[in-house]
Amino acid sequence: MASTNNQLEATELFEGQSLLYMHMFGFLKSMALKWAIQLNIPDIIYNHGKPITLSDLVSTLQVPISKQSLVERLMRFLAHNGIFVIHEKGENDDDDDQAYALTPASKLLSKSCCKDHCLTPMVLMSTDPILMGKFHQLGDWICGEIPTLYEAALGSTVWEFLEGKPEYLSLFNQAMASDSQMVNLALKNCSKVFEGIDSIVDVGGGTGTTARIICEAFPKLKCVVYDLPQVVANLSSACDNLSYVGGDMFKSIPQADAIMLKWILHDWTDEICIKILKTCKESVSSNGKKGKVIIMDIIINEEDDEKDMTETKLCLDLIMMGINGKERTGKEWKHLFVEAGFKDYKIFPLFGFRSLIEAYP
Structure with missing residues (x-):
């Protein structure tokens, strides 16, 4: 019996070693x-x-x-x-x-096969040596007082880092644009989301990749891309129903029937997200009209998702951890909506590892 127990212990240790090596060389x-x-x-x-x-x-x-x-x-x-x-x-x-x-x-x-959905820029940004290297500071950062991992490793916040290095800002914008192109694949499954609304503001919409896709699919829908002035400066659109406006989402958001937040809220803490959602709520509730907020983001659901899907979401959560953001569970999303004063919300798991959420004031 002793040898059997020893053999079992050895087997478990070797399995543990294999798992550790897999992570070490991941x-x-x-x-x-x-x-x-x-x-x-x-x-x-x-x-x-x-x-x-x-x-x-x-x-x-x-x-x-x-x-x-x-x-x-x-x-x-x-x-x-x-x-x-x-x-x-x-x-x-x-x-x-x-x-x-x-x-x-x-x-x-x-690029030849999937010209409109090529994710090469996202891979190149994610594998950049400087951006990857910051994770070597995880231990010191978590045990210290510096707010974000970027500040611990690079001496500035992620936004300050991008603003100070045009080459990285360009790479970041290309990566975000390539990711936005994937939205086109999901529009056919969520056309009802855009029915009944005449105007929409894409908050943090960058160079407008997602907005252009929506405008082409819904030519009667007036769409505004709302981002920092330096992001939208000198941008123009060939679409009559698309325009660009510079501003600060923490201060105000243009009024519209709907506000869209694509991959925005995961950048911020709960407190800041609640503030953003309250500002969105004011925008879609103006003139007595009740609109909605459309959110494209991740919902961690370990019980129902397959292992690989959960691992992707948890990896993205660690990425966001570095800027004090987070990916959220369904319970955590509910907390944001309740605290921001929304009366109801619906979840549509339509975007691979992302979901679409409609929140109603």
């Missing part, structure tokens, strides 16, 4: 993904017109023969993690080795 997933983008592999495979063999891929990349096996090992790693798929050669195949094809994930990294 950063290699993002590094391998960045490698594939830097070498333009998703577009190479797509433009090839069929699964590409290792020899053809190496030839296109002009990789030295001595490093051909490195490409194979990286592609094997990415395929194991769902970025590519490996087609093994069959008995009737003329090709002399296995071939690589795109998956839904790698299609989103191909």
Whole structure:
């Protein structure tokens, strides 16, 4: 019996070791993904017109023969993690080795395949050495008095950092725009959200990617992109129903039938979110008309979501933790709406790891 217990203990320890090593080397997933983008592999495979063999891929990349096996090992790693798929050669195949094809994930990294939904800018921003490096300060930051991880690692808030470095601000705007393009895929499932309203303000709408998509889908809907003056300066639109207004959402928000907050509230603490929602409530309640606030954000739901979906949401929560923001559970969202004075709300899980929420004053 003792040996059985010892053997069980050893098995558990080895399982624990495996889990720890998986976490220790988890950063290699993002590094391998960045490698594939830097070498333009998703577009190479797509433009090839069929699964590409290792020899053809190496030839296109002009990789030295001595490093051909490195490409194979990286592609094997990415395929194991769902970025590519490996087609093994069959008995009737003329090709002399296995071939690589795109998956839904790698299609989103191909400008040729998914021009309107390419997430390459988001990957490049997320894997930037400086932006990744700040997480080395997690321990000191959490045990210290500095408010945000950005301030602990870089000496400034995230917004000050972006404002002071135009190249990072451009990368950030490109990343947010690429993410906004995914909204187009969900519009067909939530057209009723925009029915019955004549005007909408996209608060923190950046360069207007989401607003343009909405305006094209609903040409009778007047849409205003509302962001900081320096963000919307010199922006114009070819759409008659789209305009840009500079301002501060903490002071006032233009009046409209609906206010949209896409990926905004997760940037802030509960106290600040309640303040923003109260300002939104005033905007849609003017002149005695009761409008609504449309929120596109994450709802953590560990009980109902699949493990991978929950892990994605929890990873994003840690990202937001670095700027004192957070991803919220359904209970936490309810708390915000109640404290901000909203009478009711509805949740529509339509956006992959995000949901759409309608809040009514």
